[in-house]
Amino acid sequence: MAGPLAARLRAALGDGAVLSDPSDIAGYAEDWRHLYRGQPLAVVRPSTVEQTAATVRICAGAGAPVVPQGGNTSMVGGATPSGDGTAVVLSLERLRAIRAIDLVAMTMTVEAGLTLRQAQEAAEAAGLLLPLSIGSEGSAQIGGVLATNAGGNNTLRFGNAREMVLGLEVVLADGTVWDGLRQLHKDNTGYSLRQLFVGSEGTLGVITAAVLRLQPGVTGRIAAFCALPSVDAALVLLNRLRAWDAAGLHAFEYMSGQSLDLVLRHIEGAQRPVAGSDHYVLIELATGGDAAALAGLESGLEGLLAAAMEEGAIADAALSRSEAQRLAFRRLREEHSEAQKRAGASIKNDVSVPIAAIPELLRAAEAACIAAVPGIRVAPFGHLGDGNIHLNLVQPEAAEAAGFLARSDELMHVVNTVVRDLGGSFSAEHGVGRLKTGLMEEWRGGPELRLMRAIKAAIDPAGIFNPGVIFPPG
Ligand SMILES: Cc1cc2nc3c(=O)[nH]c(=O)nc-3n(C[C@H](O)[C@H](O)[C@H](O)COP(=O)(O)OP(=O)(O)OC[C@H]3O[C@@H](n4cnc5c(N)ncnc54)[C@H](O)[C@@H]3O)c2cc1C
Secondary structure (H helix, E strand, O other): OOHHHHHHHHHHHOHHHEEOOHHHHHHHHEOOOOOOEOOOOEEEOOOOHHHHHHHHHHHHHHOOOEEEEOOOOOOOOOOOOOOOOOOEEEEOOOOOOEEEEEOOOOEEEEEOOOEHHHHHHHHHHOOEEOOOOOOOOOOOEHHHHHHOOOOOOOHHHHOOHHHHEEEEEEEOOOOOEEEEOOOOOOOOOOOOHHHHHOOOOOOOOEEEEEEEEOEEOOOEEEEEEEEEOOHHHHHHHHHHHHHHHOOOEEEEEEEEHHHHHHHHHHOOOOOOOOOOOOEEEEEEEEEOOOHHHHHHHHHHHHHHHHHHHHOOOOOEEEEOOOHHHHHHHHHHHHOHHHHHHHOOOEEOOEEEOOHHHHHHHHHHHHHHHHHHOOOOEEEEEEEHHHOEEEEEEEOOOOOOHHHHHOOHHHHHHHHHHHHHHOOOEOOOOOOOOOOOHHHHHHHHOOHHHHHHHHHHHHHOOOOOEOOOOOOOOO
């Protein structure tokens, strides 16, 4: 029974825009990891900015919480409503127009519900590059990637989502629309309000559209898959690559032997292209030049890898000789989340430390986790070039999933103790969501959390947007 609020929303937006039947709303009520199951009062799917604003106005008038939702790929339960049947899920999935692509300013203006992949494809069709790339890009939406300040494989070269935002359009807590869709590359007129909404995880307003900064198009890419003798060797290799061609280096991704083994075991068709090792990296280089430029990149990389191998910094390496091979290498990196899901229960830690501390992070965290749970499969992988590792823990082969998951907080604490000692962060790119609110007081307490609460109170005084996310209770 959705009641009078759903009826009011239907009257304003039309029947098709408001779902309340349990079978229709099930997919919006749960996160993809099945960690959280909520109970929305209704799911509203506006198809215009005006309808989005009307939804917020009506919900605010009724005192109903609003949970903005994009592709629902959050790793931290950020888009799942509470279980008490009071919240309205506001899905942006029908707001997905490409409003403009400006070839001179190199920008695109897109609506929040467009998937990241659709936006990438539109940029590519215009001869430009939207350089944000994450494993969930086929489902994650522009509003979601901005609200979480997503990172991904190309952060090393182009920065996080934040760096790509020139302008935003946002529905505010009283239902007014802030049109901040400026295309300006420079605009120092007071506080940068758009950056407040980027990374705010749906707690300050509903992003309905954005102006994104694009890059010159890429005409060719090559990849190398390398087996390394140690993680320290990965840092040496990274520095060599940067010194040689920092502009062409788009990704430098780490995979532990344990994590790649899970991919080889659980993902159909996955094959290791190099000799077995405890450490691997995937290198991706790109050029916007002609065939000769690509050939130059390839021979340069080949020479660099051969020299590194002679010095013992690389144990084995394979260079992609075709686009199909490059995609096969990339797949070996992208399937880690799926492989770990199939391998049993897993506990995810998306942590960052200063890059030089990565070897110590991996050594100390692995030792501490094995001491806590003998047989645990410590399966780290991730964006080594950004100091960001997904330090995931997979249950021991013979263990019982529920018993392992019951120790989540304890094991996260084991990892986070190491991260903290190394000056790192407990969430590098996935955000806080519902999953990690309990850590905010300890890690961000004092002036930081006080300022965050003051900003929340100023922008969303009644607290209607995504309660239970980011802030610890109280
Ligand atoms: C296989 C896989 C790989 C991933 N790889 C990466 C990765 O490499 N890097 C990375 O950073 N993340 C990664 N993620 C996490 C996730 O995909 C990102 O957090 C993504 O940015 C979320 O987008 P979404 O549209 O699915 O947002 P949702 O999950 O729907 O929402 C995420 C948060 O944003 C808020 N939100 C959504 N839309 C809006 C809006 N229009 N206005 C205001 N708030 C909104 C929600 O309330 C919620 O708090 C991965 C996830 C998966 C499943």
